[in-house]
Amino acid sequence: MQLHIFPGLNDLSVAVADWMVETIKTTLQHKNRCTLVLSGGNTPKKLNALLCSPAYIDKIDWAKVHIFFGDERFVPLNDERNNAKLALDTLLHHVPVLKQNIHIMRTEGISPEDAAAAYETILQSYFPSHTAGEEKSFDIVLLGMGDDGHTLSLFPGKTDVIDETKKLCTSLWLQAQDMYRVTLTHPIVNKAANIAFLTNGTGKAASLQQVLKGSYQPYMYPSQIIQPLNGQLHWFVDEAAAALL
Numbered sequence: 001m002q003l004h005i006f007p008g009l010n011d012l013s014v015a016v017a018d019w020m021v022e023t024i025k026t027t028l029q030h031k032n033r034c035t036l037v038l039s040g041g042n043t044p045k046k047l048n049a050l051l052c053s054p055a056y057i058d059k060i061d062w063a064k065v066h067i068f069f070g071d072e073r074f075v076p077l078n079d080e081r082n083n084a085k086l087a088l089d090t091l092l093h094h095v096p097v098l099k100q101n102i103h104i105m106r107t108e109g110i111s112p113e114d115a116a117a118a119y120e121t122i123l124q125s126y127f128p129s130h131t132a133g134e135e136k137s138f139d140i141v142l143l144g145m146g147d148d149g150h151t152l153s154l155f156p157g158k159t160d161v162i163d164e165t166k167k168l169c170t171s172l173w174l175q176a177q178d179m180y181r182v183t184l185t186h187p188i189v190n191k192a193a194n195i196a197f198l199t200n201g202t203g204k205a206a207s208l209q210q211v212l213k214g215s216y217q218p219y220m221y222p223s224q225i226i227q228p229l230n231g232q233l234h235w236f237v238d239e240a241a242a243a244l245l
């Protein structure tokens with residue numbers, strides 16, 4: 001695991017943008033596509049703005065990048081809480097990514113269970129060797145961590161979802177937010193080649209301390225379950241989040 005600490009979200013976002021440029025370039029040197037998982041929440045907004053800015057837009061061969069989502073809030077695509085809406089509005093509508101290569105988790109005209117199953121079908125078509133070897137999972141997974149230590153939609157206490165190993169994607173009801181969620185499960189994420197957490201702000205300091213320095217308690221701090229099998233794990237954090245490390 002590599003921990004990178006920056007003064008604030010601006011520097012952190014620049015570092016992640018540079019890391020993405022290099023990682024995508026390296027990936028495309030040995031294959032003709034790069035699969036990238038985006039996270040939701042507020043943290044990626046600055047990164048997204050950078051990636052579609054004149055300084056960065058031409059540094060990534062977007063036509064070869066295939067976009068996935070780590071999790072989705074089960075609200076319509078035009079709802080401000082929808083993770084795909086954020087990514088479309090702040091990044092994907094502004095870079096030359098191919099429309100057919102953007103794979104959002106459906107939230108309309110379908111049940112949460114069926115949306116998760118439909119996403120799993122897409123994943124199986126990308127990674128048919130998931131159980132047989134070769135390309136098993138994504139090239140890059142970007143993750144956030146909530147103040148409570150959740151990542152993806154793996155929330156503290158949601159033991160069935162945290163433990164899920166048979167499905168690549170599943171759904172859950174989150175009483176605290178009065179909504180369903182759809183989420184990748186830990187096995188496919190942990191088979192990724194590169195995983196990067198983006199974490200900032202004092203509100204995350206206590207959980208970050210437990211996740212990185214505490215004993216292994218994934219039911220309390222689900223971010224701990226993200227441990228790549230063979231890939232690289234990076235934590236990009238700001239000084240406020242790192243204050244208790």
Ligand SMILES: O=C1O[C@H](COP(=O)(O)O)[C@@H](O)[C@H](O)[C@H]1O
Nearest residue numbers: 039040041042043143144145146
């Ligand atoms: O609800 C969610 O929260 C996490 C963390 O979001 P942040 O606003 O603290 O950055 C996010 O990674 C996840 O995708 C999202 O669904």
